[in-house]
Amino acid sequence: MKEKLVLIGNGMAGMRTIEELLAIAPDKYDITVFGAEPHGNYNRIMLSPVLAGEKTIAEIMINDLDWYAKNNVRLHAGKEVVEIHRTRREVRTADGTVEHYDRLLLATGSNPFILPVPGNQLPGVIGFRDIKDVETMLAAAQPGRHAVVIGGGLLGLEAANGLMKHGMQCTVVHLGDVLMERQLDPVAAGLLRASLEERGMRFLLGAQTAAILGEDKVRGVRFKDGLEVPADLVVMAVGIRPNTDLAKQAGIHTERGIVVNDTMQTYDPRVYAVGECVQHRGICYGLVAPLWEQAKVCANHLAQFGIGRYQGSVTSTKLKVTGIDLFSAGNFNGSADCEEIVLRDPARGVYKKLVVRDNRIQGAVMYGDTVDGAWYFQLLREGTDISDFRETVLFGHAHMADAGREGSSVMSMSDDAEICGCNGVCKGTIVKAITEKKLFTLDDVRAHTKASASCGSCTGLVEQILAATVGTIGKTPAEKPMCKCTEHSHDVVRTAIRERHLTSLRAVFDTLDWKTPDGCHSCRPALNYYLIATWPGEAQDDQRSRFINERVHANIQKDGTYSVVPRMWGGLTTPDELRAIADVADKYQIPTVKVTGGQRIDLLGVKKDDLPRVWADLNAAGMVSGHAYGKSLRTVKTCVGSDWCRFGTQDSTGLGVKLEKMTWGSWTPHKFKMAVSGCPRNCAEATIKDFGVICVDSGYELHVGGNGGIKIRGTDLLCKLATEEEVKEFCGAFMQLYREEARYLERTAPWIERVGLSYVKSKIVEDEEGRKALYARFLASQQFAQIDPWAERASGGVDAHEFEPLAAIN
Amino acid sequence: MTDWHDIGALSDIPQLGSRIVKSAQGDIAVFRAADDAVFALSDSCPHRGGPLSQGIVHGHRVTCPLHNWVLELESGAAIAPDVGCARKYPVRVDGGRVLLQLVSVTDSSSV
Ligand code: SRM
Ligand SMILES: Cc1cc2nc3c(=O)[nH]c(=O)nc-3n(C[C@H](O)[C@H](O)[C@H](O)COP(=O)(O)OP(=O)(O)OC[C@H]3O[C@@H](n4cnc5c(N)ncnc54)[C@H](O)[C@@H]3O)c2cc1C
Ligand code: SF4
Ligand code: FES
Numbered sequence: 001m002k003e004k005l006v007l008i009g010n011g012m013a014g015m016r017t018i019e020e021l022l023a024i025a026p027d028k029y030d031i032t033v034f035g036a037e038p039h040g041n042y043n044r045i046m047l048s049p050v051l052a053g054e055k056t057i058a059e060i061m062i063n064d065l066d067w068y069a070k071n072n073v074r075l076h077a078g079k080e081v082v083e084i085h086r087t088r089r090e091v092r093t094a095d096g097t098v099e100h101y102d103r104l105l106l107a108t109g110s111n112p113f114i115l116p117v118p119g120n121q122l123p124g125v126i127g128f129r130d131i132k133d134v135e136t137m138l139a140a141a142q143p144g145r146h147a148v149v150i151g152g153g154l155l156g157l158e159a160a161n162g163l164m165k166h167g168m169q170c171t172v173v174h175l176g177d178v179l180m181e182r183q184l185d186p187v188a189a190g191l192l193r194a195s196l197e198e199r200g201m202r203f204l205l206g207a208q209t210a211a212i213l214g215e216d217k218v219r220g221v222r223f224k225d226g227l228e229v230p231a232d233l234v235v236m237a238v239g240i241r242p243n244t245d246l247a248k249q250a251g252i253h254t255e256r257g258i259v260v261n262d263t264m265q266t267y268d269p270r271v272y273a274v275g276e277c278v279q280h281r282g283i284c285y286g287l288v289a290p291l292w293e294q295a296k297v298c299a300n301h302l303a304q305f306g307i308g309r310y311q312g313s314v315t316s317t318k319l320k321v322t323g324i325d326l327f328s329a330g331n332f333n334g335s336a337d338c339e340e341i342v343l344r345d346p347a348r349g350v351y352k353k354l355v356v357r358d359n360r361i362q363g364a365v366m367y368g369d370t371v372d373g374a375w376y377f378q379l380l381r382e383g384t385d386i387s388d389f390r391e392t393v394l395f396g397h398a399h400m401a402d403a404g405r406e407g408s409s410v411m412s413m414s415d416d417a418e419i420c421g422c423n424g425v426c427k428g429t430i431v432k433a434i435t436e437k438k439l440f441t442l443d444d445v446r447a448h449t450k451a452s453a454s455c456g457s458c459t460g461l462v463e464q465i466l467a468a469t470v471g472t473i474g475k476t477p478a479e480k481p482m483c484k485c486t487e488h489s490h491d492v493v494r495t496a497i498r499e500r501h502l503t504s505l506r507a508v509f510d511t512l513d514w515k516t517p518d519g520c521h522s523c524r525p526a527l528n529y530y531l532i533a534t535w536p537g538e539a540q541d542d543q544r545s546r547f548i549n550e551r552v553h554a555n556i557q558k559d560g561t562y563s564v565v566p567r568m569w570g571g572l573t574t575p576d577e578l579r580a581i582a583d584v585a586d587k588y589q590i591p592t593v594k595v596t597g598g599q600r601i602d603l604l605g606v607k608k609d610d611l612p613r614v615w616a617d618l619n620a621a622g623m624v625s626g627h628a629y630g631k632s633l634r635t636v637k638t639c640v641g642s643d644w645c646r647f648g649t650q651d652s653t654g655l656g657v658k659l660e661k662m663t664w665g666s667w668t669p670h671k672f673k674m675a676v677s678g679c680p681r682n683c684a685e686a687t688i689k690d691f692g693v694i695c696v697d698s699g700y701e702l703h704v705g706g707n708g709g710i711k712i713r714g715t716d717l718l719c720k721l722a723t724e725e726e727v728k729e730f731c732g733a734f735m736q737l738y739r740e741e742a743r744y745l746e747r748t749a750p751w752i753e754r755v756g757l758s759y760v761k762s763k764i765v766e767d768e769e770g771r772k773a774l775y776a777r778f779l780a781s782q783q784f785a786q787i788d789p790w791a792e793r794a795s796g797g798v799d800a801h802e803f804e805p806l807a808a809i810n
Numbered sequence: 811m812t813d814w815h816d817i818g819a820l821s822d823i824p825q826l827g828s829r830i831v832k833s834a835q836g837d838i839a840v841f842r843a844a845d846d847a848v849f850a851l852s853d854s855c856p857h858r859g860g861p862l863s864q865g866i867v868h869g870h871r872v873t874c875p876l877h878n879w880v881l882e883l884e885s886g887a888a889i890a891p892d893v894g895c896a897r898k899y900p901v902r903v904d905g906g907r908v909l910l911q912l913v914s915v916t917d918s919s920s921v
Contacts, residue, residue, distance in 0.1 A: 190891035521866040521873035544826040548864040548875040806829035807817035
């Protein structure tokens with residue numbers, strides 16, 4: 001006779017334990033499950049996307065009724081156990097069903113905490129816990145109606161977001177002034193709040209609920225300070241309480257939760273407990289990741305293998321609101337003996353903070369860019385010493401790997417790195433499933449491993465693993481919107497500009513339903529670039545959408561003065577030019593004159609109103625703007641080459657000058673730098689430039705996609721050519737391909753890593769006709785670009801208002 | 811109460827742009843939004859003094875050119891998560907002319 005195992009609580013922790021048990025000891029027990037909810041077992045955390053209309057109930061079922069039948073598990077769905085008789089070893093339900101057990105597993109989860117205020121029992125006041133709650137909310141949700149969500153934690157915000165998707169007006173009430181304070185620091189919480197407010201969510205922070213108003217149903221909420229807010233629905237999301245009633249009644253030791261030891265046993269050795277209802281080493285968890293670990297250990301002991309101990313979990317959190325990337329883990333607020341490493345890039349809406357003690361990560365908060373969440377979490381749990389890469393740790397894991405294709409980052413993570421926090425799936429498990437079961441699609445991987453099958457925030461990582469493992473990409477990850485002003489990605493916008501012949505910002509805003517009247521500092525410069533690069537001579541260059549440096553053709557300095565860098569073709573200069581520069585420096589009392597890293601001279605500290613006169617003087621000596629300020633061609637560095645150098649194989653200086661004369665003035669997605677070295681000793685550092693030429697005896701080697709900067713990347717060899725004329729053609733074609741296809745602010749290095757060197761070769765080297773067409777388009781657009789912006793402005797004709805005050809008053 | 815100064819025509823300021831007015835209280839940036847609303851703030855970012863007049867104007871906001879803080883033109887306040895406020899000056903348009911009032915530094919906090 002098989003022993004009898006009874007599970008009370010048909011939820012996530014209990015059923016995971018049963019699944020783990022069936023995997024290791026399928027025939028050991030005769031299993032019976034009692035569930036108060038009239039359903040199979042479903043993924044509770046996905047109730048938020050269900051509420052938001054992004055998933056259906058059917059899609060979030062983990063084990064439907066068929067599964068129980070197939071696995072010989074007897075399920076009493078919709079039956080609540082009301083009594084445990086430990087001496088008789090029986091459980092009894094409300095309708096009198098009695099079941100005997102040899103072992104009992106408690107997994108009763110928790111209940112939403114309902115504030116003890118008057119009116120809390122009125123119809124329309126609910127928690128957010130199960131399918132029934134979601135159905136109640138969906139029934140009440142009607143456009144224009146008002147919902148008040150009490151509690152600004154994860155659950156409350158997801159509830160409010162979901163209700164808003166149905167057109168309800170939502171006010172989130174929070175006692176403190178930091179949203180999700182158990183997961184976020186004030187800065188990240190501020191960013192979160194701002195983007196939720198932008199979507200229309202309202203907040204009442206520091207508000208204490210006094211009463212729920214209404215006679216036969218809810219109609220409003222009153223606060224301690226007397227303020228009243230109307231409400232057709234009130235969602236209580238102020239916290240959860242472990243559901244321990246049944247255990248208490250049966251005399252099983254409980255404190256805040258049912259007390260268990262490291263083998264998930266309660267004080268009664270026949271009775272085990274897992275999930276949110278338990279208290280382990282003083283802690284009650286409210287997230288799923290710990291439950292997976294508990295389930296594994298518990299199953300192991302139920303199978304009487306007797307190995308494995310549960311020792312507590314460090315948890316991490318993500319918010320399941322589509323379009324908001326947020327991650328937090330560990331001790332993210334730090335303490336006196338911790339240091340913080342912070343990266344903040346408001347233009348991209350990115351904030352990352354690591355809390356570090358003795359070079360070990362203690363906690364992390366990330367907003368806007370969470371790709372590296374899994375990596376930081378792994379470093380945290382493993383207590384890795386980060387001193388070797390501390391300076392760059394915030395730039396992410398991709399930064400650590402040798403320059404390589406996207407995806408190499410996740411592939412260089414160790415096999416036991418956790419990829420899917422929701423389901424506790426490690427990288428090794430995913431790779432193994434893909435290779436052994438020959439999986440090809442994301443859905444296959446989800447079905448076989450459960451990775452990315454829950455909240456979905458690890459989908460990108462799983463796709464990368466899939467792509468790298470099978471060598472093909474199942475489905476490319478959804479592209480991000482350009483910025484908060486639009487839902488569209490860079491690529492979509494660009495295609496629309498080309499295919500729908502859009503030639504002005506206004507046309508883009510109107511055609512593509514921009515959400516703001518005139519964009520922002522992030523999208524406008526990008527759009528302006530796409531317009532003028534796609535329709536040269538036709539689209540109007542919008543100065544007001546250019547960053548100040550490009551608008552006034554000089555680099556702004558920290559004190560508000562400017563720096564001026566005239567072009568020195570290929571790094572060559574003359575005594576006359578040097579004299580003119582010296583004269584300008586004297587005449588306008590320019591404090592600093594410096595040789596730049598780009599082989600030319602920088603005049604630093606020029607007052608803005610002097611700029612036109614400085615330029616006029618430099619123009620008079622034959623010099624033009626060096627575009628040191630632009631997303632444009634910067635410098636062409638050269639070495640002395642065959643004219644003087646004893647190793648020089650070709651005229652590198654001359655070729656550099658020719659390339660610069662051909663390409664100067666062109667606008668590019670990001671800055672574009674070139675260099676020509678006269679021999680492989682490479683004194684001009686051509687192999688870390690966007691386009692580099694290395695002269696050899698038999699001709700010219702072309703190198704592309706390099707840069708110095710924060711993350712250095714050496715170039716890839718594109719091809720070898722015989723003549724200077726060919727070099728010019730390939731150079732122009734390469735620049736044009738980059739101009740037409742890269743995203744704004746994407747330098748050639750990340751662009752090539754994204755599209756692949758072979759793609760670039762196929763366009764530039766293998767397709768002669770295509771290359772010639774690209775080159776022709778490049779030269780055509782140069783007609784409109786090669787106008788010295790300094791000369792235009794020095795004459796006083798263009799943008800004079802930039803350089804003169806409007807008035808002076810005292 | 812100080813006087814209203816005529817500082818020029820509305821058309822002297824480009825839409826989505828800004829011009830500077832020199833004053834004894836330092837440079838004042840006068841902005842014109844796409845809807846022709848006009849605002850005046852001290853030309854000094856609450857972060858590290860960046861010249862706001864050189865920023866990109868969008869909606870009724872300006873982005874500082876130095877480190878991308880975004881400020882409300884109406885109040886001069888930085889938007890979250892940044893905290894700070896540029897001094898605001900009363901300004902209005904009358905018959906196509908832009909009129910600006912200086913504020914005495916002592917009562918500027920109440921503006
Ligand atoms: C002036 C100069 C430093 C110098 O005194 O030598 C300089 C100055 C600045 N560099 Fe640079 N870079 C200068 C050569 C370089 C070089 C060396 C080179 O070109 O051979 C590099 C590495 C090579 C490269 O770009 O791949 C370089 C890599 C950067 C980067 C990192 C780029 C990257 O892709 O990672 C930035 C940041 C950025 O552009 O976002 C940057 C940004 C800047 C900015 C524009 C910072 C800013 O936004 O204000 C500095 C402007 C100062 C000013 O107002 O003049 N600068 N910068 C050099 C001007 C060269 C020129 O003649 O135009
Ligand atoms: C909307 C929502 C979003 C969430 N999002 C996340 C997230 O993003 N990440 C995360 O980590 N966690 C999230 N959680 C928390 C997560 O769902 C829980 O931690 C997890 O479900 C707990 O599992 P459990 O098995 O302990 O409890 P439950 O899944 O609640 O299962 C308990 C079950 O026991 C039943 N039961 C109780 N008493 C009895 C009885 N006497 N007789 C019979 N049956 C009984 C209950 O009806 C219930 O079905 C979210 C929770 C909700 C509600
Ligand atoms: S290295 Fe840094 S400080 Fe120096 S010029 Fe470049 S950006 Fe400025
Ligand atoms: S000075 Fe304005 S953002 Fe730094």
